[in-house]
Amino acid sequence: MKRALFSNIWLPVALLLPQLVIIAVFFYWPAGYAVQSSFYLQDPFGFGSTFVGTGNYESLFRNNEYLKIANFTLWFTVIVTFFSLAIALILAVKADRVIRGAKTYRTLLMWVYAVAPPVAGFIAVIMFNQSWGPLTEFFALFGYRFQVGVNFNDTAFAMILTSIWKQVPVNFIFFLSGLQSIPRSVREAALIDNRSASGRFWTVTFPLLAPTGFFLLIINITYALFDTFGIVDTVVKGEPGNNPMTLVYKVYVDGFRGNDLGGSSAQSVVLMALVLALTFVQFRLVERRIHYT
Amino acid sequence: MTATQKPRKRIRFSTVMDHIVLTLGALFMLVPMLMVFQLSTVPDAEIIQRGPSLNIGDQLDDNFVKAMFEASGFSGENTGVSMLINSFILGIGFAVGKIILGMMAAYAIVYFRLRFATLAFWAIFTTLLLPLEVRILPSYEIVQSLGMLNTYQGLIIPLIASATATFFFRQFFLSVPEELVAAARIDGAGPVKFFIDILVPLSRTMIAAMFIIMFVYGWNQYLWPTMITTEEDMYTLVRGIKQIIQVFEGTNLPEYGRGNLLALIAVIPPVLIVVFFQSWFVKGLTESDK
Amino acid sequence: MAVVHFDAVQKIYPNGFEAVKPASFHIEDGEFVVLVGPSGCGKSTMLRMIAGLEDISDGVLQIGGRVVNDIDPADRDIAMVFQNYALYPHMSVRNNIGYGLKNRAVPRDVIAAKVEEAAKMLNLSDYLDRKPSQLSGGQRQRVAMGRAIVRDPALFLFDEPLSNLDAKLRNQMRIEIKALQRRLGVTSVYVTHDQVEAMTMADRIIVMNGGVIEQIGTPAEIYKTPASTFVASFMGAPPMNLLQVTREGAGLRLADQVLNIAAADIDETVTLGIRPEDIVPDPNGSLSIHVDIIEELGAHRLLHGRLEEQSITVHVPKDHDVTTGMSRFSMPLNAVSLFDAKSGRRLS
Numbered sequence: 001m002k003r004a005l006f007s008n009i010w011l012p013v014a015l016l017l018p019q020l021v022i023i024a025v026f027f028y029w030p031a032g033y034a035v036q037s038s039f040y041l042q043d044p045f046g047f048g049s050t051f052v053g054t055g056n057y058e059s060l061f062r063n064n065e066y067l068k069i070a071n072f073t074l075w076f077t078v079i080v081t082f083f084s085l086a087i088a089l090i091l092a093v094k095a096d097r098v099i100r101g102a103k104t105y106r107t108l109l110m111w112v113y114a115v116a117p118p119v120a121g122f123i124a125v126i127m128f129n130q131s132w133g134p135l136t137e138f139f140a141l142f143g144y145r146f147q148v149g150v151n152f153n154d155t156a157f158a159m160i161l162t163s164i165w166k167q168v169p170v171n172f173i174f175f176l177s178g179l180q181s182i183p184r185s186v187r188e189a190a191l192i193d194n195r196s197a198s199g200r201f202w203t204v205t206f207p208l209l210a211p212t213g214f215f216l217l218i219i220n221i222t223y224a225l226f227d228t229f230g231i232v233d234t235v236v237k238g239e240p241g242n243n244p245m246t247l248v249y250k251v252y253v254d255g256f257r258g259n260d261l262g263g264s265s266a267q268s269v270v271l272m273a274l275v276l277a278l279t280f281v282q283f284r285l286v287e288r289r290i291h292y293t
Numbered sequence: 294m295t296a297t298q299k300p301r302k303r304i305r306f307s308t309v310m311d312h313i314v315l316t317l318g319a320l321f322m323l324v325p326m327l328m329v330f331q332l333s334t335v336p337d338a339e340i341i342q343r344g345p346s347l348n349i350g351d352q353l354d355d356n357f358v359k360a361m362f363e364a365s366g367f368s369g370e371n372t373g374v375s376m377l378i379n380s381f382i383l384g385i386g387f388a389v390g391k392i393i394l395g396m397m398a399a400y401a402i403v404y405f406r407l408r409f410a411t412l413a414f415w416a417i418f419t420t421l422l423l424p425l426e427v428r429i430l431p432s433y434e435i436v437q438s439l440g441m442l443n444t445y446q447g448l449i450i451p452l453i454a455s456a457t458a459t460f461f462f463r464q465f466f467l468s469v470p471e472e473l474v475a476a477a478r479i480d481g482a483g484p485v486k487f488f489i490d491i492l493v494p495l496s497r498t499m500i501a502a503m504f505i506i507m508f509v510y511g512w513n514q515y516l517w518p519t520m521i522t523t524e525e526d527m528y529t530l531v532r533g534i535k536q537i538i539q540v541f542e543g544t545n546l547p548e549y550g551r552g553n554l555l556a557l558i559a560v561i562p563p564v565l566i567v568v569f570f571q572s573w574f575v576k577g578l579t580e581s582d583k
Numbered sequence: 584m585a586v587v588h589f590d591a592v593q594k595i596y597p598n599g600f601e602a603v604k605p606a607s608f609h610i611e612d613g614e615f616v617v618l619v620g621p622s623g624c625g626k627s628t629m630l631r632m633i634a635g636l637e638d639i640s641d642g643v644l645q646i647g648g649r650v651v652n653d654i655d656p657a658d659r660d661i662a663m664v665f666q667n668y669a670l671y672p673h674m675s676v677r678n679n680i681g682y683g684l685k686n687r688a689v690p691r692d693v694i695a696a697k698v699e700e701a702a703k704m705l706n707l708s709d710y711l712d713r714k715p716s717q718l719s720g721g722q723r724q725r726v727a728m729g730r731a732i733v734r735d736p737a738l739f740l741f742d743e744p745l746s747n748l749d750a751k752l753r754n755q756m757r758i759e760i761k762a763l764q765r766r767l768g769v770t771s772v773y774v775t776h777d778q779v780e781a782m783t784m785a786d787r788i789i790v791m792n793g794g795v796i797e798q799i800g801t802p803a804e805i806y807k808t809p810a811s812t813f814v815a816s817f818m819g820a821p822p823m824n825l826l827q828v829t830r831e832g833a834g835l836r837l838a839d840q841v842l843n844i845a846a847a848d849i850d851e852t853v854t855l856g857i858r859p860e861d862i863v864p865d866p867n868g869s870l871s872i873h874v875d876i877i878e879e880l881g882a883h884r885l886l887h888g889r890l891e892e893q894s895i896t897v898h899v900p901k902d903h904d905v906t907t908g909m910s911r912f913s914m915p916l917n918a919v920s921l922f923d924a925k926s927g928r929r930l931s
Contacts, residue, residue: 005404005405005471005474005475005478006404006405006406006474006483006484006487007405007406008405008484011401011405011484011485012400012401012402012404012405012407013401013407015397015398015400015401016397016398016401016402016407016413018394018397018398019394019395019397019398019417019456019459020398020413020416020417022394022450022453022454023416023417023420023454023455023456025435025454026432026435026436026450026451026453026454027420027423027428027454027455028416029431029435030428030431030432030434030435031423031428031431033428033431033434033435034427034428034430034431037431087318090314090318091314091315091318094311094314094315094318095315097308097311098308098311098312098315100312101312101315105315105318105319106571107568107571108318108319108322108323109315109318109319109322110567110571110575111322111564111567111568112322112326113509113567114509114513114560114563114564114566114567115326115513115560115563115564116512116513116515116531116534116559116560116563117513117515118515118531118534118535119531119534119556119559119560121534122534122537122538122552122556123325123326123328123329123556125538125541126328126329126332126345126553127325127328129344131341131344132340132341132342132343132344132345133344134328134344134345137344165321165322165325168318168321168322169322170578173575173578173579174578174579177575177579183667183669185665185666185667185668185669186669186670186671186672188634188636188656188663188665188669189663189665189669189670189671189730190671191635191636191655191656191657192634192635192636192656192657192659192661192662192663192683193657193682193683193686193730194657194682194683194686195655195657195658195686196686197307199686203682204671207673208671208672208673210673222424226424226426226427227426229426229515229516230515230516230531233515233516233519233535234534234535234538237535237538237539237542238535238538238539248426248427251426251427251429251430252429252516255429255430256430256433256520261430261434264430265430265431268427268428268429268430268431271426271427272423272427272428275422275423275424275427276422276423279422
């Protein structure tokens with residue numbers, strides 16, 4: 001930490017105050033409130049609430065529907081994370097290598113970063129339109145009737161594909177910058193030491209990208225858990241029904257639509273615990289093991 | 294003698310493969326958006342008949358007028374123009390608010406001796422851990438109890454309650470050489486002067502990078518605006534997307550052209566900013582998230 | 584072990600910049616050749632073309648009698664030591680040194696033995712399990728050397744390997760590298776911008792400037808008979824004095840004296856080169872130099888002054904008493920080099 005350089009007393013307080021007030025009111029208060037209400041059962045008609053201890057949590061983990069959603073979220077997260085990382089890594093390696101058109105490729109591969117998730121979901125709705133969507137027609141070529149919003153797996157496929165499309169650019173940007181930070185001479189040394197391009201990739205480039213990769217792993221898991229809300233909501237067209245949904249979407253549906261504040265809060269707390277665990281893993285395991293300098 | 298033999302130009306198979314893969318990747322990214330554009334240029338009847346095609350129609354200006362100026366929804370108050378304005382207010386308000394608060398807090402943390410500095414530091418940086426999504430309902434209740442539903446402050450301020458910008462500027466301020474402060478003090482600059490005359494100008498690139506990232510982040514907010522804005526004149530473009538889809542579902546002759554054009558308009562401003570200020574954006578992104 | 588043969592090898596970048604003009608020369612088996620020149624002179628590009636890290640635009644390059652223009656770096660039987668060492672940060676010292684062998688399917692026990700042997704030679708035995716980040720600059724340098732040695736290559740390439748070390752370590756490593764090369768007898772090409780390194784290490788020096796080879800020769804030849812004013816001023820510290828002289832009768836006029844040098848076939852103006860140590864204090868000498876500054880260097884002194892309007896440097900022994908102001912000196916005519924004033928080329 002830098003040596004403190006100015007010794008005024010009230011100025012720093014005044015500078016910090018706005019940030020602290022906003023955080024207190026809109027971060028700590030709601031977070032605490034969520035923890036608190038997760039122990040209460042709220043009357044659906046708004047007539048007060050009763051303390052039920054861990055009741056909300058217990059019913060949560062006994063609820064088959066919730067477990068099913070948790071299971072789906074797990075698979076959804078794994079698939080989206082794996083494919084968006086893999087595709088981005090392949091593209092970044094290629095984009096790092098070409099000379100001609102490098103800048104154009106870079107732009108074309110990163111602009112989707114700026115597309116809002118619900119717009120991505122909107123595009124999916126168009127692509128998979130029941131009667132004329134181009135992807136529906138593509139599947140029809142193989143005799144498969146693709147039905148987004150009706151068939152669980154089809155809907156899940158549309159969500160996953162869209163979520164991958166939306167996430168590839170972020171991973172691409174980070175992988176490319178990670179590749180470009182590998183010293184040129186190290187790659188050249190590898191060029192002299194190893195004649196096989198794939199050998200060089202797996203023994204030199206890939207391990208040197210590992211810190212970026214682990215950082216992105218956490219970012220992608222967080223993305224799949226939370227930021228895909230807009231995609232899920234638009235692909236199911238706001239009608240959850242029997243459609244696949246993620247845990248965050250379930251929090252929203254139960255709390256906002258179903259007015260089950262206690263149950264929804266318990267779900268929020270479970271998600272908070274999940275994020276904290278992820279952060280813990282990031283700091284403890286990853287930072288310690290995978291750093292070279 | 295080998296000396297006379299000419300070296301041949303190497304055509305590398307792997308280079309050709311690189312270009313093929315990159316082109317496929319670029320198309321994977323681009324084609325869906327080109328389809329949205331194509332659909333906004335043809336009559337709705339044609340879309341219903343044959344879906345997307347390679348035909349670029351002449352309906353773009355018609356759809357533009359409809360999308361921007363014709364009201365939709367129930368109240369008749371959310372035209373494309375009003376949603377566009379709201380989106381800009383959210384994007385810019387969020388970015389500016391976050392940068393100002395972040396810089397102030399980072400300045401206090403890095404440059405002052407404070408008794409509760411460590412506490413403030415941790416209080417602020419804990420917010421990096423939990424995204425708004427996990428505390429969305431209680432946040433809603435609080436905003437509601439403060440009477441801020443359907444207001445810009447209710448829309449923007451809760452989103453600002455995280456420390457990404459503070460963290461980013463803290464990292465940057467720590468990299469500014471200490472001698473600079475010493476020199477400024479010898480030249481008679483106090484903390485306020487130092488901040489305004491030296492630190493802010495030094496941070497210009499950082500501010501620009503942060504602004505781009507925060508603007509896009511704010512512009513693309515969906516869940517929070519969906520909950521907090523129920524009056525249609527408060528809708529942002531991204532918030533309005535769901536309504537467009539619901540209208541598609543509920544009518545016999547959905548206005549596909551207009552819907553697609555609105556989706557396009559919702560995408561164009563952030564995309565242009567990211568593309569044109571690419572180097573700042575990439576720098577900000579890769580340096581802030583670490 | 585290998586000879587290296589350059590035949591009109593040229594490098595033109597896609598933007599049209601000609602980094603290396605067609606160059607032809609020959610490096611003998613076991614020879615230590617130093618490529619020296621200011622930054623941007625094309626010496627690194629030359630080395631990188633030998634390594635295969637840079638495409639050869641035109642001409643033919645042979646290593647060990649084999650044309651290598653289109654051969655991948657890994658197949659050229661070379662080893663290279665980089666300026667910033669280019670160690671693999673995620674591998675231990677042991678794996679760094681053994682990596683090239685592992686990729687050539689050398690048996691494990693052979694690799695282990697070779698790595699141990701190289702480590703012993705370089706005093707790295709205690710550090711084999713460390714990561715590069717845990718080593719000092721000098722140790723990293725040795726690891727880079729070790730990586731080159733274990734491969735038993737036909738050719739060593741060095742790209743300014745000492746420029747990141749402090750002065751003391753640099754002197755020490757200079758001697759170690761040279762000794763190592765003598766012992767192993769491997770043909771070596773060494774790039775540097777430091778003329779002291781070039782003079783002390785090379786069997787032969789190649790001086791480059793602006794993509795052109797100015798001169799090839801042994802350190803003594805380069806020092807005594809520089810082929811151009813560029814070489815004369817680049818090699819040697821302090822550099823050779825370069826003075827403008829004009830033709831007068833059968834001789835050349837320098838300041839107030841006429842030098843008795845046969846100058847029949849030359850133009851009106853000529854550049855005369857004389858090393859600072861070849862000018863000797865002489866009360867009866869014919870050169871009147873006004874000494875402005877005396878630099879005390881311990882072992883000797885450097886006098887900076889003027890010969891009429893031209894600046895000149897003189898190197899005198901430490902026990903020679905001098906004062907600022909006018910002094911007389913003389914110079915032996917056989918120590919003088921003459922250059923064409925326009926082209927800068929040496930006149931025979």
